[in-house]
Amino acid sequence: MNGRSQVLLKLASLALLLFFGAAITARAQTARLEMGQLDRLGAKASQSVDVSIDERMMQLAAKFLSSKDPDEIKIKEVVAGLKGIYVKVFEFEREGEYTQADMASIRSQLTNPGWTRLVNVISKKDGSIEVYLMSNAAQIGGLVVLASDPKELVVVNILGPVDLDKLSQLEGQFGIPELEIEVRKPKQKN
Amino acid sequence: MNDDYLWDRTGKPDPEIQQLEEVLGTLRYQPRPLAIPAQVQSGKKQSHFSHFAIAAAIAVMVFGAGWWLLLTSRRAVDSARVRQTPAATAADPASVDSKAVGGSEHAVRSAIRSTEDDKIAQPRRSRAAQMLAGNVSRGRRQVVKRYEAITSERIEAEAAKEQLLLALRVASAKLSLAQKRTQGTYPANMIRNQHKVG
Numbered sequence: 119m120n121g122r123s124q125v126l127l128k129l130a131s132l133a134l135l136l137f138f139g140a141a142i143t144a145r146a147q148t149a150r151l152e153m154g155q156l157d158r159l160g161a162k163a164s165q166s167v168d169v170s171i172d173e174r175m176m177q178l179a180a181k182f183l184s185s186k187d188p189d190e191i192k193i194k195e196v197v198a199g200l201k202g203i204y205v206k207v208f209e210f211e212r213e214g215e216y217t218q219a220d221m222a223s224i225r226s227q228l229t230n231p232g233w234t235r236l237v238n239v240i241s242k243k244d245g246s247i248e249v250y251l252m253s254n255a256a257q258i259g260g261l262v263v264l265a266s267d268p269k270e271l272v273v274v275n276i277l278g279p280v281d282l283d284k285l286s287q288l289e290g291q292f293g294i295p296e297l298e299i300e301v302r303k304p305k306q307k308n
Numbered sequence: 309m310n311d312d313y314l315w316d317r318t319g320k321p322d323p324e325i326q327q328l329e330e331v332l333g334t335l336r337y338q339p340r341p342l343a344i345p346a347q348v349q350s351g352k353k354q355s356h357f358s359h360f361a362i363a364a365a366i367a368v369m370v371f372g373a374g375w376w377l378l379l380t381s382r383r384a385v386d387s388a389r390v391r392q393t394p395a396a397t398a399a400d401p402a403s404v405d406s407k408a409v410g411g412s413e414h415a416v417r418s419a420i421r422s423t424e425d426d427k428i429a430q431p432r433r434s435r436a437a438q439m440l441a442g443n444v445s446r447g448r449r450q451v452v453k454r455y456e457a458i459t460s461e462r463i464e465a466e467a468a469k470e471q472l473l474l475a476l477r478v479a480s481a482k483l484s485l486a487q488k489r490t491q492g493t494y495p496a497n498m499i500r501n502q503h504k505v506g
């Protein structure tokens with residue numbers, strides 16, 4: 119192998135390395151979770167919900183939200199900057215239909231840089247609930263809620279800047295329960 | 309001076325008057341038949357009028373033929389719509405048989421002849437009918453396509469809206485649950501005390 123071939127081989131290797139590096143970085147930076155591995159649970163579940171709304175669908179849905187109805191205006195504001203919402207809910211009749219490996223496949227993706235776990239509540243009786251936020255610089259890039267109890271598994275993945283204040287304004291609308299996430303005033307000491 | 313020559317050409321001729329006579333004599337009246345110049349043609353206006361009349365007659369005939377063709381084609385389209393079968397059934401041997409049922413050989417021949425005439429006339433009529441029907445159906449197809457596109461987009465948007473509301477419902481319910489359970493676990497409220505746990 120002559121010198122020129124060696125140089126070409128090195129350049130090609132470098133280009134491949136850069137390409138894969140960029141791909142891995144891009145994959146790590148995106149707030150979108152890979153949830154396809156959970157689909158097999160649909161066969162075991164007594165009830166399941168699978169919602170996939172990408173940016174196009176989000177814009178389409180937002181277009182059909184009324185600009186006069188105050189409730190729908192608030193919904194519009196909440197979803198305005200979002201890039202997508204993906205939800206998977208599995209309800210089982212018996213316990214132990216899903217395994218910790220299923221949960222681990224999701225959790226492993228949340229160890230990527232950028233993700234921050236805000237809430238981690240573990241209860242053997244009531245199950246666990248975890249809330250993760252992805253922050254890009256000063257802005258929230260995405261949200262993940264991972265909730266599980268013996269008969270239920272829920273994964274919520276919201277892409278884009280989630281405004282918790284605006285989300286809190288959806289309380290009680292369209293059947294959305296009150297979130298009670300407003301900052302409360304500290305109680306005055308007697 | 310004797311002026312008789314001047315009045316009735318008697319007496320002594322005056323040379324000056326004679327000279328004048330010679331000069332002006334060339335202009336005297338000379339009887340000759342009326343000659344019509346070659347470029348002037350009698351009845352030219354009439355000729356223009358006849359051309360115009362011929363052109364008008366042709367135009368009327370063309371317009372009439374077009375009108376008749378349009379009426380015929382419309383009738384053909386209407387009948388095609390009513391039957392929803394092609395008009396070619398008239399040329400079918402079966403129809404010839406049906407025409408000739410109970411008739412003589414002459415009747416059969418005349419039926420065949422009329423069917424052949426129909427075959428010749430049919431393409432002319434059907435071409436116009438096809439053109440008209442093609443235009444109508446093309447326009448209708450475009451309207452239907454546009455309507456279908458709008459309808460499908462609306463259906464898709466409604467479905468997306470429903471899904472969006474469902475997703476928000478689940479997300480907010482789980483966030484609310486996290487909030488409540490966190491408040492039960494930790495003394496202060498969750499949002500104010502956000503910090504990196506993992």
